[in-house]
Amino acid sequence: MxxxxxxxxxxxxxxxxxxxxxxxxxxxxxxxxxxxxxxxxxxxxxxxxxxxxxxxxxxxxxxxxxxxxxxxxxxxxxxxxxxxxxxxxxxxxxxxxxxxxxxxxxxxxxxxxxxxxxxxxxxxxxxxxxxxxARLWWLELEEAIRALPRLDIALSDGPFAARTETDAEKNRAFDRLYWRLRKGPEAVLLSAISELTARAGIDPAALVERECLPxxxxxxxxxxxxxxxxxxxxxxxxxxxxxxxxxxxxxxxxxxxxxxxxxxxxxxxxxxxxxxxxxxxxxxxxxxxxxxxxxxxxxxxxxxxxxxxxxxxxxxxxxxxxxxxxxxxxxxxxxxxxxxxxxxxxxxxx
Structure with missing residues (x-):
């Protein structure tokens, strides 16, 4: 909290x-x-x-x-x-x-x-x-940060980098990156999260299958x-x-x-x-x-x-x-x- x-x-x-x-x-x-x-x-x-x-x-x-x-x-x-x-x-x-x-x-x-x-x-x-x-992008972001020990990504308004080795570091990184992406165009948000999920080996469609009703x-x-x-x-x-x-x-x-x-x-x-x-x-x-x-x-x-x-x-x-x-x-x-x-x-x- x-x-x-x-x-x-x-x-x-x-x-x-x-x-x-x-x-x-x-x-x-x-x-x-x-x-x-x-x-x-x-x-x-x-x-x-x-x-x-x-x-x-x-x-x-x-x-x-x-x-x-x-x-x-x-x-x-x-x-x-x-x-x-x-x-x-x-x-x-x-x-x-x-x-x-x-x-x-x-x-x-x-x-x-x-x-x-x-x-x-x-x-x-x-x-x-x-x-x-469709994409559960907020869940994709969570799962990518959970899997990655570090974030380093180029965004349209400048680079974003953060260590994500501990739970505390992951929580801080999520909060910072989530709200930074939310402020900008949705296309940038989706592209950035796609890059992170690809690095983490996460299948976005599999998350939707796991979570959502058919x-x-x-x-x-x-x-x-x-x-x-x-x-x-x-x-x-x-x-x-x-x-x-x-x-x-x-x-x-x-x-x-x-x-x-x-x-x-x-x-x-x-x-x-x-x-x-x-x-x-x-x-x-x-x-x-x-x-x-x-x-x-x-x-x-x-x-x-x-x-x-x-x-x-x-x-x-x-x-x-x-x-x-x-x-x-x-x-x-x-x-x-x-x-x-x-x-x-x-x-x-x-």
């Missing part, structure tokens, strides 16, 4: 110690919230795990759902969440569960817990992952009670880094492809990465033009009545793997962290 996440954990503890996660609800809590999840799988002991924030354990998912229910909150489908915004039920805070990318562990480890609690959930699928043609499972899943399938672009690009036609095609054709493969209507969309550098007003308009009922970002926040006019720029709250505890969850449910971050504003759609 880096300094930023240590500070976040300390803030959650302070909110609990002062009971701010309870007395603040009257002015910080919205009508509901949409949770973002990725992996759900048993905890693995490893010192170098830079993507650990993207995974929670089945046990914590069970605890989280139990707590949400114990608080008297409703766990609803994404369709019901949209309806609740249009037709509010006063005093009935709701939570919708969404899982991004289409990972195997969502079926193997998350679904049994979700079924135990009888709650609906949405899976946002990238067809390129089901095809084994079409046959997705077809079976699409007819299951309580399961909603949504679109997550064709190949998982950071849309705002691309020209308008590429972004339009990635959004619209992901809907068409999923509808053709699964024979169901696809009503909801999630922007890959989903932060302001990956999805903004242009992408919000494109998702609406493509015919989606809603589209979700990763901009953190609760849902408020004002979001009725912004169904294609909805915030979500990450169930972060670095903060798997009741203290953190209670703070997220209260909405206080987002009220402070957004300076009291209920909307972040610019």
């Amino acid at each position: 880096n300094g930023r996440h240590k500070a976040i954990a300390a803030a959650f503890k302070l909110m609990a110690a002062t009971r701010a996660d309870r007395w603040s609800r009257g002015f910080t809590q919205g009508a509901g919230m949409i949770l973002t999840l990725h992996h759900v799988r048993p905890q693995m002991a490893r010192g170098f795990a830079p993507n650990a924030l993207l995974e929670i354990t089945p046990e914590f998912l069970d605890e989280a759902l139990s707590l949400i229910k114990a608080e008297g909150y409703d766990i609803v489908s994404l369709d019901e969440a949209i309806l609740r915004l249009r037709q509010p039920k006063r005093g009935r805070f709701f939570v919708a569960l969404t899982f991004d990318d289409g990972y195997r562990d969502n079926v193997e480890h998350a679904w049994p817990v979700l079924a135990k609690h009888g709650v609906p959930w949405t899976l946002f699928v990238t067809p390129g992952f089901a095809d084994r043609t 079409w046959e499972t997705l077809r079976a899943l699409s007819g299951a009670p309580g399961v909603t399938i949504g679109a997550h672009t064709l190949t998982h690009p950071m849309l705002a880094k691309h020209d308008a036609e590429t972004a339009r095609r990635e959004i619209a054709e992901s809907k068409a492809r999923l509808e053709a493969e699964l024979a169901i209507p696809i009503r909801h969309f999630a922007y890959p990465v989903g932060d302001p550098g990956s999805a903004g007003p242009r992408e919000f308009a494109l998702a609406q033009d493509a015919g989606f009922v809603s589209a979700v970002t990763t901009r953190p926040g609760h849902l408020f009545p004002d979001h009725v006019s912004h169904f294609h720029a909805l915030p979500r709250v990450s169930l972060n793997g670095l903060h798997q505890n009741e203290t953190a969850l209670r703070a997220l449910l209260a909405g206080l962290p987002f009220w402070l971050r957004n300076r009291g504003s209920s909307l972040d759609v610019g």
Whole structure:
């Protein structure tokens, strides 16, 4: 856990110690919230795990759902969440569960817990992952750094070099290189990571095969009670880094492809990465033009009545793997962290 996440954990503890996660609800809590999840799988002991924030354990998912229910909150489908915004039920805070990318562990480890609690959930699928043609580049970077004792690579903005012999060195190198690549063009990011995976002898397609659901499972899943399938672009690009036609095609054709493969209507969309550098007003308009009922970002926040006019720029709250505890969850449910971050504003759609 880096300094930023240590500070976040300390803030959650302070909110609990002062009971701010309870007395603040009257002015910080919205009508509901949409949770973002990725992996759900048993905890693995490893010192170098830079993507650990993207995974929670089945046990914590069970605890989280139990707590949400114990608080008297409703766990609803994404369709019901949209309806609740249009037709509010006063005093009935709701939570919708969404899982991004289409990972195997969502079926193997998350679904049994979700079924135990009888709650609906949405899976946002990238067809390129089901095809084994798109890239889990953040996982490729992790596996390459895990395998290599040193990084030395030429980038468009200058060379990057780092020792990666120990777990601590690997964590530092990943953090530095990841954010440096994220700031630039996606083509540079993908090229640089391809060079590293080639040096490390890693097969990107094999990683996708290992991690992501195949079409046959997705077809079976699409007819299951309580399961909603949504679109997550064709190949998982950071849309705002691309020209308008590429972004339009990635959004619209992901809907068409999923509808053709699964024979169901696809009503909801999630922007890959989903932060302001990956999805903004242009992408919000494109998702609406493509015919989606809603589209979700990763901009953190609760849902408020004002979001009725912004169904294609909805915030979500990450169930972060670095903060798997009741203290953190209670703070997220209260909405206080987002009220402070957004300076009291209920909307972040610019």
